[in-house]
Amino acid sequence: MEGKKVVFIEDSNDKENADGARGHLEAVGISRYKAGIYEKCVKRVLDVILSGLGLIVLSPAFLVIVISIKVDDPGPVLFTQKRVGKNKKYFKLHKFRSMKMATPHDVPTHMLDNPDQYITKVGTFMRRTSIDEIPQVFDIFVGNMSIIGPRPALWNQDVLIAERDKYNANDVKPGLTGWAQINGRDELEIPDKARLDGDYVKKISFLFDVKCFIGTIISVIKHDGIVEGGTGEIHKKEQK
Template structure:
């Protein structure tokens, strides 16, 4: 019952409340991004959703507008040089992810689930297939996120996503949610440029 209906209802309520409550914060960040460098406030990117369908993920832009958009950060030649001043702070604190509340509201994402892969991350998608993780709605945060995040190689990340797929429950989602808050406050697992696939 939780997987089929209650989880979606909670996602809708939490994302709607989050958008309303955090609207002043979203406005301030949007203004900062706009003033910091030329280009759009938001960054849209093609990602893999439930059952390997595609959707456009929404983030605050943290890199200069001419940065290649379909290349994972860890594969860029010099990612540090492409990150804006505001982007450095937003990425470190994960505040760049806040616009994904709109993805959650639309049902494209969940509060908790495997982080959505880039459409061309064939290695991660294939690994997740082994565990049935691609059948889930992707999340703003997830089990792999709170157990290593950027520090995890792709096979380990996919295995953790598989564990979540097999053990999905309200209790596990609550644990992941609160562990995410703790990790963000301590900046645990954040490696600029990432290490996955290296």
């Protein structure tokens, strides 16, 4: 599906995907999105400079986090997942592992039954402060991500991928944070998240990226929009 426009086709014969729906993606054309000069050149230069500095400055913190994770729950320090990058090209996203080794892989948190049971003690703190996302600074440095952009979808989040295609949100690099992240984050339903990602694509500029960056700092401090299990967990509580 790389570089193509897609739609989600419901099919009860398909396995349930990461969005909790049964169906698959079908290509309906070719993407005609054209990036501007800022996105193609300036944004990448800023990503390299800032992520490079981040790797250097944050290296002492990396060591502390690594030790904390190892002591709390022995196992790999980093957690990798296959995600959807620019033009729907897959890449490996890196995070500090915040969940126990027994947690199902490639399953979104909102699809886990009682997700809190899988999160380690250190992981709870990391997720509340978004520290678990720090290794993605490396993903930015090598060019798989940008500092600002739509959060990268899991490879099997077909509904989200199709919704984002309506707004060309799969045609830009995914980001460490973005417009949707500071306007609801885990509390957003898929159509709303995709629409906000589309708003970002329309407004991509240096000033808008700065606005998203400052908004992210404020959101992290206030812990806005953080719901373990996302909308899936919210719906479960509403049903109860």
